[in-house]
Amino acid sequence: MTTATAAAIDAALRRHGGQRVALVQILREVQAHTQWLPPAVLTAVADGVGLTPAIVQGVASFYRFFHLQPVGRVHLLFSDNVTDRHAGSRRLAGRLCERLGVALGQVSANGAVSVGYTSCTGLGDQGPAALVNQHQVLTRLDETRIDDLARRLLAEEPTTAWPAAWHRVVPQIRKAGPLLASPPLLGESLQALLARGADATLTELATAALRGRGGAGFDTARKWALCRAAPVPAGGTRVVVCNADEGEPGTFKDRVLLSEQADAVVEGMTVAARVLGASQGFVYLRGEYRFLLEHLASVLARRRAAGLLGRGILGVEGFDFDIAIHLGAGAYVCGEESALIESLEGKRGVPRIRPPFPVAQGYLGQPTVVNNVETFAAAAHIAGRGGAWWAGLGVPGSTGTKIHSVSGDCERPGVYEFPFGVTVAELLAACGARDTLMVQVGGPSGVALAADEFQRRISFDDVPSAGAFMVFDATRDPFEIAHGFAEFFAHESCGFCTPCRVGTELVKRRFDKLARGHGSVFDGAELQALESLLHGTTHCGLGATATNPLRDTLKRFPTAYGRRLQGPRFVPGFDLDAELAPARRVTGRDDAGAHLAQEG
Ligand SMILES: Cc1cc2nc3c(=O)[nH]c(=O)nc-3n(C[C@H](O)[C@H](O)[C@H](O)COP(=O)(O)O)c2cc1C
Ligand code: SF4
CATH class of the missing domain: 1.10.10.1590 (NADH-quinone oxidoreductase subunit E)
Known part of the structure; x- marks a missing residue:
């Protein structure tokens, strides 16, 4: 060394x-x-x-971003969401490899560069995008940029000399509501909280009927009340964690909130700290958003200097709360709150067995509230403006506004804040989508909708959404989209439980087989069986939702599968004779009987 x-x-x-x-x-x-x-x-x-x-x-x-084998001094990872592929990411990655004379996944002979793929990087509105050494991002890649990039890489130019425009991330706020349009919260909500008191603030949150924006839609006031009531171990504290893992493909609204409204997010965490009596906080920032680290650290430092964080917040004795930023290292499952806590504790991000729930025993056994970035921003505004104001927005059961990350086949990708209850058709009109075949709401773990359902409303009771809104027009193939999502889940399964570890891989392989043109009716039945198996038997939500795209596209776009399931006879998914080759070698037997024929 x-x-x-x-x-x-x-x-x-x-x-x-x-x-x-x-x-x-x-x-x-x-x-x-x-x-x-x-x-x-x-x-x-x-x-x-x-x-x-x-x-x-x-x-x-x-963690995907830790390398146990050498990588290039410049390690480039192309974002590989389905929408990235549609925008040409795979073609561009191939072009770059060709220009560099390096194979995908390999390191160049001089060790200077390597190129690979990674799951969605949260830049679906300005892709194709890539990560550079998991530290910087490249946005809006096209042929010209790729050729220029190849020239600079071959010349071993330092990445610091690359044009700044390549790294530019634009917020692309297309429609702003109270969360995205408000001036920064610089203590106003904390003053209101102190004037009202912690109990009354919790009541306001209950009046607002705020539900978590991370996917499950749990009642936020109830979560905070449960944590507040949980006993704190001796010498410990309660803990507030902001879930900024945002790994669901197609989702990037938390990225925009963190870059444009970080004060509101931090103020929401501080409100939570006061209500819970918590003194320790974390922002769990996905590794792909490393480029936001300096900005977030400066917001925290500015708020400390202004007496909005740290000891004696706003001069109130005993109101002590501070926040550390923890960077993830590339693992979708770490967005699951108990896996996130494991990761915060420096471990593999494997979801915990529950109960106990984090509100009772979370970070280092202490009562912990984990909320999504958007939930904290909403909580901050509710603390300032009151619960009735928030409850007056949206629809019953789904109050307030919701931010959507819109990407795919539309003229105006970006973030849109609408009150809950907006229809899918209204969102499609707002983003300039035409000839839409399918919308994937809430990411791959959400729901795929066909045109006859575009009058449905985004709400917890109709079409719930964690924030992704991926648009696919009539030129796209629902089978290929579902195939891409199957690859994603197989890749991201943490491997802890067998139904998910094996099931997601079997689903992916079955898709591969159909894509190769080897499908028969038998494969359709097998896919259906895997779908029901995964829904009921996995340890966490990743496995339970991994076959949602398969389920939805099979139901809504049967013809996309039909033509791939028409093979007259069963073709095995693996080559039995080839699998037996090592055994033949070991036994030294190579007669006809050692070559088993595959039965159809
Ligand atoms: C596989 C998986 C990934 C998840 N990823 C995220 C995420 O990136 N961000 C998030 O806020 N919640 C995510 N969740 C949901 C969290 O477990 C948790 O419900 C949420 O952070 C709670 O915050 P909320 O009540 O404000 O929604 C994920 C859940 C699962 C099962
Ligand atoms: S369902 Fe999948 S991601 Fe979740 S614990 Fe099991 S193997 Fe891990």
Whole structure:
């Protein structure tokens, strides 16, 4: 190990006090220097945090952004959501590899560059996009940009010399409501909270009937009340966590809230802290949004200096609350709140067995509230303007506004804030979509709708949405869309439970087989069986929703499957004879009887 590497490890360990809960952060910071994590580095980190190398290796291997094999000094990952593919991402990635003379997934001979794919990077409104060393983003890629990029990479130009415009991320707020249009909240809601008191503020939240914006739609006031009532272990505190993992493909509204309305989000977290009696807070920021880190850190610093965070907030003795930012490292499942807490504790992001729920025993066994970015922003405004105001927006059961991340086949991709109850057709008209075949609302784990359902309303009781609104026009193929989402879930399954680990892979392989033209009626039945299996038997919501795109597209677009399921005879999904080849080699037997024929 070089002296520079040893120094980088030392510095990262010191920054985090050698605490094992900071393992993910330490690995991130070390890898920023070393590009990848060779065994000697993992061992040194393990020594530093007092864990075995096997545990550290287990953690590192869980997260996609940690590399246990060398990658290029510039490591480029193209966003690989279905909408990115439609916008040409795969063609552009191929073009770049060709220009560089490097195969996808391989490191160039001189070690300068490697190119690969990653799940949706949250830039669906300005793609095709790519991540550079999981640190910077490239947006609006096209042939010209790719050719220029290839030239600079071949010349080994430092990334800092690349044009700033390549990294530009535009908020693209197309329609703003109270969450996106308000001036920054700089303590106004905290003043209102202090004037009203914690109990009355919780009552306002209940009056508002705010439901969580992260997907499940849990009653926010109820969640806070449960946490508030949970006993705190000796020497501990309650904890407030902002879920900014935003890994659902097609979702990017939290990115915009964090870049444009960070004060409201932090103010909402601080309101929660006062109501709960919490002194510790975290923003769990997805690794793909690393480019927002400096901005968020400066907002926190400014608020500390203004007495809106830290000890004695607004001069009130005992109102102590501060927030740390924890960067994720590329794992969709870490958006699931108990997996997120595991990750915050420096572990593999495997969802916990519940109960106990995080509100009772969350971060390090302490009562913890996890809310979505948008939920905290809404809570801040409710604390300031009152629950009745919020309840007056939207529709019964789904109060307030909802921000939609609109992408795909439309003229005006971006974020749209509408009161709940807006119809799918209204959103399509607003974003300039034409000839729409299908809309995927809420991301792959949400619901796919066909044209005869576009009068349905976005609300918890009709079409719920965690924020993604992907538009597909009549040139697209619902089978291919569902195939892309099946690949996503198989890739993101954390592997903890068998039905999801194996089931998502079997679904993907079955899709692969149909795509190759080897489908028969048998495969349709098999897909249906897998669909019901996954819905009922998995440990967390990832597996339970992984076949939603299959379910919805099979039901709504049967012809997209029909022509792929017409093979007259069953074609096996694997080559039995080839599978037996190693056995023939080992036994030295290669007669006719050692070549089993596959029965149809
Ligand atoms: C696989 C999976 C991924 C999730 N990803 C996110 C996410 O990125 N952001 C989020 O807020 N909630 C996500 N959730 C939901 C969280 O578990 C949790 O319900 C939410 O953070 C609670 O906040 P809310 O009540 O404000 O919605 C995810 C759930 C699952 C099962
Ligand atoms: S359902 Fe999938 S993601 Fe969730 S715990 Fe099981 S294997 Fe992991």
